[in-house]
Each structure stands twice: as structure tokens, then as C-alpha cells.
Amino acid sequence: MPLANDIIKSIRKVVGKQKHHLHEPLFCGNEIKYLKKTITTNLVSSIGPFVKKFENQITKFTKSKYAISVVNGTEALHLSLVACGVKNNDEVLVPTITFVGTANAIVYSGGIPHFVDSEFETLGIDPLKLEKYLEEITIKKGKFYFNKKTKKRIKAIIPVHVFGNICKIDKLLKIAKKYNLVVIEDAAEALGSFFKNKHAGTFGLVGCFSFNGNKIITTGGGGAIITNNKSLSKKIRHLSTTAKINHRWEYIHDAVGYNFRMPNINAALGYAQMENLNNFLKSKRKLFLKYCSEFLKSSRIVVIKNPLHSKSNNWLNTIFIKNLSTQTKKKILNFAHKKKFI
Numbered sequence: 001m002p003l004a005n006d007i008i009k010s011i012r013k014v015v016g017k018q019k020h021h022l023h024e025p026l027f028c029g030n031e032i033k034y035l036k037k038t039i040t041t042n043l044v045s046s047i048g049p050f051v052k053k054f055e056n057q058i059t060k061f062t063k064s065k066y067a068i069s070v071v072n073g074t075e076a077l078h079l080s081l082v083a084c085g086v087k088n089n090d091e092v093l094v095p096t097i098t099f100v101g102t103a104n105a106i107v108y109s110g111g112i113p114h115f116v117d118s119e120f121e122t123l124g125i126d127p128l129k130l131e132k133y134l135e136e137i138t139i140k141k142g143k144f145y146f147n148k149k150t151k152k153r154i155k156a157i158i159p160v161h162v163f164g165n166i167c168k169i170d171k172l173l174k175i176a177k178k179y180n181l182v183v184i185e186d187a188a189e190a191l192g193s194f195f196k197n198k199h200a201g202t203f204g205l206v207g208c209f210s211f212n213g214n215k216i217i218t219t220g221g222g223g224a225i226i227t228n229n230k231s232l233s234k235k236i237r238h239l240s241t242t243a244k245i246n247h248r249w250e251y252i253h254d255a256v257g258y259n260f261r262m263p264n265i266n267a268a269l270g271y272a273q274m275e276n277l278n279n280f281l282k283s284k285r286k287l288f289l290k291y292c293s294e295f296l297k298s299s300r301i302v303v304i305k306n307p308l309h310s311k312s313n314n315w316l317n318t319i320f321i322k323n324l325s326t327q328t329k330k331k332i333l334n335f336a337h338k339k340k341f342i
């Protein structure tokens with residue numbers, strides 16, 4: 001299997017000396033100092049200064065107005081869907097390539113995932129196919145669009161920035177506008193990715209991040225929702241804190257809320273990680289450029305690159321190998337998995 005051996009050799013060359021494996025968090029800053037502070041002050045749970053500090057770092061970095069930190073990326077999506085009014089069998093368009101959490105969140109909200117094709121260039125939703133497809137399957141009633149087959153309303157779309165690559169968000173926004181769809185961006189993998197200098201997650205009505213241990217920064221487990229809409233941000237924050245009316249001792253809840261707020265101890269970790277985000281981005285970029293130069297002359301291997309005007313965080317550098325036999329694929333994946341490269 002000469003192709004498999006050649007590719008393995010190339011991957012070894014690029015990442016062989018990396019001390020850090022894919023999906024491993026890197027703690028090289030103030031993590032222990034801040035975590036210690038949460039313990040010495042007895043503020044490890046839902047109340048504490050790091051939550052606000054961490055949220056401020058996110059709004060500053062993404063240039064969004066509001067950020068609400070939550071327990072994970074899946075619940076960030078779930079809460080966003082609920083707050084945006086997805087319920088009762090509303091259909092939500094979602095790409096075929098994503099993590100299962102995107103589709104799960106739709107089901108948790110009462111919606112139905114409606115899968116649409118992803119494209120090769122960015123691995124995000126294919127806008128050309130989407131437009132054609134919506135033309136075929138929808139019928140307009142009043143201001144809204146319904147699925148001719150299921151009779152259900154198509155209410156929202158979740159563009160996903162797969163592996164940190166910005167999907168064709170400008171084209172998807174145009175389609176969403178035409179079909180009156182709420183846009184909830186799944187930027188779980190895309191902290192540090194930009195399109196035309198605008199951060200991932202700031203294009204839709206809301207954007208969601210994950211800070212799971214495998215992401216570009218981690219809070220252990222965690223997520224965040226960003227938005228520029230004040231009333232929506234208030235609604236999301238309220239729903240994430242059990243919909244409790246603010247009072248020192250009374251427990252009055254005005255809706256069925258969720259207990260999804262990020263604890264202070266996790267936010268402390270995130271605060272330290274955010275201080276190093278630019279360094280993490282630099283080393284991911286360096287690795288990406290190494291892949292590009294290694295496979296530059298290859299006729300069969302393409303490194304997934306940023307389309308025009310977009311800048312990926314290179315969270316998960318991806319190569320596409322053309323005409324791959326199952327056997328060769330297995331050999332490469334076995335090698336990469338053993339070495340913790342995938």
C-alpha cells in the first residue's frame with residue numbers, strides 16, 4: 001500500500017514531534033491560580049466573579065454585545081432554539097456534517113432536524129443546493145414557508161462552522177432572509193474564526209460555542225451563547241437560570257426554565273484559557289501551514305483551506321484524499337488514531 005505509507009510518512013513529518021495530541025487541552029497559564037481562588041473564596045458554583053469576567057472576555061474577543069455562559073455547547077444550542085421560539089415540530093435545517101449535539105439540541109427543543117447537504121469546499125451547508133432544494137420543497141403561507149411534504153413550518157437554520165472553517169455564511173444569510181428563517185450559528189468549533197473580520201457566531205441572531213476539553217479553549221465542560229439582541233440575551237440568561245425572578249430569598253419562577261448556567265469554577269478555567277487564546281491560534285496556524293507545504297505538490301491530497309475573506313482557527317486541520325480505497329483509508333486512520341492524531 002504505497003499511498004498509505006507515503007501519507008503516513010507525511011503526517012509523521014508534520015505532527016510527529018508535536019508534544020500535544022489532538023483533543024488534549026493545554027494548561028500553560030493562570031489556570032491553577034484562578035481555580036485556587038474559586039476554592040479559597042468558596043465560590044465554585046453558580047455565583048462568583050469569574051463568570052462575568054469570562055463572559056466579558058468573550059464579548060470583547062468576538063465583538064458581540066452580550067454573552068451568556070452555559071454548561072456545554074449542546075445546551076447553548078438548545079437554549080438558543082427555545083429562546084428563538086422553535087417548538088412543536090418546527091423544522092430546523094441542519095447540515096449533514098456536524099456533531100450529533102446540533103441535531104440533538106433541535107429535538108430537545110421540540111423541533112425536527114431537517115438535514116441538508118454539506119459541500120466539499122468549507123464542509124458547511126451547500127448554499128447552491130440549499131436554494132434549489134427550498135424552491136422545490138417549500139410552499140409560502142403568509143410570511144412563512146412550509147414543507148410541502150410534511151406540512152410543517154421550516155422555522156430556522158443552523159449553519160455549522162465545521163472544524164473551525166467558516167461556512168458560506170454570507171450566502172446562507174441571504175437564503176435565510178428570503179425564507180424567513182431564524183439563523184442560529186453553531187460556532188462550537190470556531191472560537192477564533194472570522195469572515196471579513198467578523199467573528200463566527202456574530203452573523204446569526206445568536207451564535208453558540210463549546211468549551212469542551214477538546215476545543216481550542218476549555219472550561220472542562222462549557223459553552224456560551226452570543227448575541228447583539230438585548231431582549232433575547234435577557235431571555236436566554238433568565239431561562240438558563242431556572243427562570244427565577246431575581247430575589248434574595250424567594251423562589252418564584254415565571255416559566256419552565258433550565259439549570260444551565262456555567263459554574264464559577266469552570267469560568268475560572270476559561271478565563272485563564274482565554275488569556276492564551278491568541279497563542280493557541282498561532283500554533284494551530286503553524287500546524288496548518290506545515291500541512292499545506294507538505295501536501296502542496298500532491299495531486300491526490302487536498303488540505304481543506306479557508307475560502308476567500310475567511311480565516312479559520314484551524315482547530316482541526318483536515319486533509320481530503322481523493323480516490324481512497326477502504327483498505328488504505330483504514331490503514332491511515334488506524335495509524336492516526338493510535339498516535340492520537342484523530
Ligand SMILES: Cc1ncc(COP(=O)(O)O)c(C=O)c1O
Pocket residue numbers: 072073074075098099101102160186188189209210211212222223
Ligand atoms: C459542531 C458542534 N456542535 C455542537 C457541539 C456540542 O458541544 P458540547 O460538546 O460542548 O455539548 C460540538 C462539540 O462537541 C460541536 O463540535
